[in-house]
Amino acid sequence: MSDQPLATAHAQVLATRASGAVPVVTTFFDEATFTATHVVHDPATLRAAIIDPVLDFDQASGRTSRVSADKVIAHVEAEGLTVDWLLETHAHADHLSAAPHLKERLGGQIVIGAAIRTVQEVFGKVFNEGPAFARNGSQFDLLMDDGHAFSVGGIEAIALHVPGHTPACLAFVIGDAVFVGDTLFMPDYGTARADFPGGDARTLYRSIRRLMALPDETRVFLCHDYKATGRDQFVWETTIGAQRTANVHVHEGVGEDQFVAMREARDATLGMPKLILPSIQVNMRAGHLPEPDSNGVRYLRLPVDLL
Numbered sequence: 001m002s003d004q005p006l007a008t009a010h011a012q013v014l015a016t017r018a019s020g021a022v023p024v025v026t027t028f029f030d031e032a033t034f035t036a037t038h039v040v041h042d043p044a045t046l047r048a049a050i051i052d053p054v055l056d057f058d059q060a061s062g063r064t065s066r067v068s069a070d071k072v073i074a075h076v077e078a079e080g081l082t083v084d085w086l087l088e089t090h091a092h093a094d095h096l097s098a099a100p101h102l103k104e105r106l107g108g109q110i111v112i113g114a115a116i117r118t119v120q121e122v123f124g125k126v127f128n129e130g131p132a133f134a135r136n137g138s139q140f141d142l143l144m145d146d147g148h149a150f151s152v153g154g155i156e157a158i159a160l161h162v163p164g165h166t167p168a169c170l171a172f173v174i175g176d177a178v179f180v181g182d183t184l185f186m187p188d189y190g191t192a193r194a195d196f197p198g199g200d201a202r203t204l205y206r207s208i209r210r211l212m213a214l215p216d217e218t219r220v221f222l223c224h225d226y227k228a229t230g231r232d233q234f235v236w237e238t239t240i241g242a243q244r245t246a247n248v249h250v251h252e253g254v255g256e257d258q259f260v261a262m263r264e265a266r267d268a269t270l271g272m273p274k275l276i277l278p279s280i281q282v283n284m285r286a287g288h289l290p291e292p293d294s295n296g297v298r299y300l301r302l303p304v305d306l307l
């Protein structure tokens with residue numbers, strides 16, 4: 001079976017490395033949610049993409065803050081970058097997105113996978129959203145399907161649909177770097193869970209095998225790191241070669257059934273992420289809070305005994 005998007009991404013990585021015109025990646029790590037936000041830019045044109053930006057949220061008080069996002073803005077301004085893209089690898093369940101704040105301050109189009117419509121259907125029901133909540137992805141500026149080609153300045157990029165953790169997950173291959181979202185973690189930590197509504201361990205395995213078909217030298221940037229046992233620093237960059245040979249859950253030689261059994265057993269032991277309910281309500285709206293109530297205050301809902 002031909003896989004044209006993967007073949008295109010593979011060729012793009014090799015061509016980028018041969019040319020030496022690789023994108024610059026600067027990462028901001030949020031220790032409160034273990035999230036890596038990446039700013040990717042083309043050093044020749046200073047055009048940039050921001051991937052998975054974080055809006056700080058204190059659950060106890062219900063307060064948002066922009067401390068993390070403002071660090072990203074300061075970097076963009078200091079480097080003189082022009083932001084074209086605000087890319088979400090998926091609708092995150094562990095942090096709120098700062099994409100609307102960054103768009104207002106820096107510009108750029110907010111992008112997510114086209115299957116966000118499925119996520120909106122599922123969670124529209126969970127939160128009993130009325131007809132005012134559109135389930136067609138229209139809150140985002142652009143929905144990308146598998147193989148969607150774009151560019152960051154003069155650097156070619158392509159989206160790969162890598163479902164399993166969620167139905168809408170995308171990996172973005174930008175030059176010689178792939179931003180894998182929640183598919184793979186560091187090789188010593190393994191893989192993302194696949195038990196959220198719409199998730200599937202078998203589908204995740206197939207998506208990971210697809211990513212592992214990229215060239216070994218492809219730089220891999222993660223969305224999260226949780227410090228594996230025995231490691232005392234956060235790390236968010238590795239390579240496809242390292243993942244292929246050493247990922248503790250899914251290195252070469254681990255079969256699909258073996259992976260699914262491991263993943264499902266492990267997922268059964270995991271609690272819900274602390275911020276899943278606020279995060280999903282906001283992120284399924286492209287990072288916008290729900291409309292204010294009649295008193296002008298915005299509210300987030302908690303379904304009781306549902307999840």
Ligand SMILES: [Fe+2]
Nearest residue numbers: 091092093182
């Ligand atoms: Fe996630």
